[in-house]
Amino acid sequence: DNETDTCSASEQTYTAMVDGERVRVGIIMGSQSDWETMRHADAILSELAIAHEVNIISAHRTPDRLADYARTAADRGLHVIIAGAGGAAHLPGMCAAWTRLPVLGVPVESRALKGMDSLLSIVQMPGGVPVGTLAIGAAGAKNAGLLAASILAVQDAALAARLEAWRALQTASVPNTPMTELP
Numbered sequence: 001d002n003e004t005d006t007c008s009a010s011e012q013t014y015t016a017m018v019d020g021e022r023v024r025v026g027i028i029m030g031s032q033s034d035w036e037t038m039r040h041a042d043a044i045l046s047e048l049a050i051a052h053e054v055n056i057i058s059a060h061r062t063p064d065r066l067a068d069y070a071r072t073a074a075d076r077g078l079h080v081i082i083a084g085a086g087g088a089a090h091l092p093g094m095c096a097a098w099t100r101l102p103v104l105g106v107p108v109e110s111r112a113l114k115g116m117d118s119l120l121s122i123v124q125m126p127g128g129v130p131v132g133t134l135a136i137g138a139a140g141a142k143n144a145g146l147l148a149a150s151i152l153a154v155q156d157a158a159l160a161a162r163l164e165a166w167r168a169l170q171t172a173s174v175p176n177t178p179m180t181e182l183p
């Protein structure tokens with residue numbers, strides 16, 4: 001682990017600590033327009049008190065930024081990267097090409113093809129460079145956050161307890177029977 005507060009990559013400076021915690025998860029997205037989807041990953045990580053960073057990185061508009069980010073990610077102390085993109089969504093795959101860290105891909109719902117283009121672009125990685133692909137849209141972003149938490153929880157007992165508590169609350173919130181009369 002890098003012991004300094006920040007780590008300079010060639011182009012950008014990334015903060016290594018948030019609220020005294022080392023940043024373990026990086027959320028990246030191809031465009032500002034992806035935030036509406038990717039905010040659900042950000043929200044779940046915040047809920048589970050997992051220090052994380054959020055950046056806009058486009059595989060085709062900012063290719064050097066991507067290479068820089070992904071190649072330095074492991075040395076900067078990240079454990080998981082969540083990458084969301086839409087359309088010809090090569091961001092997660094290109095990110096995975098530059099790092100050995102687990103990359104979770106979130107297909108953002110595109111206007112033209114409703115995210116089927118994003119899904120197929122992300123999920124169909126040829127054998128050799130994996131991307132763990134989640135569902136299209138908000139559910140996928142939320143589950144990417146939860147999956148990142150599960151991965152980190154393997155080695156972090158306090159986080160494992162928070163994640164189990166989160167799951168227990170979710171279970172408790174499901175009623176046995178449906179409300180048959182709508183308010």
Ligand code: RP5
Nearest residue numbers: 030031033034085086087108
């Ligand atoms: C992709 O193109 C982004 O991930 C985004 O989902 C999509 C559209 O981007 P904008 O035209 O809204 O910037 O690169």
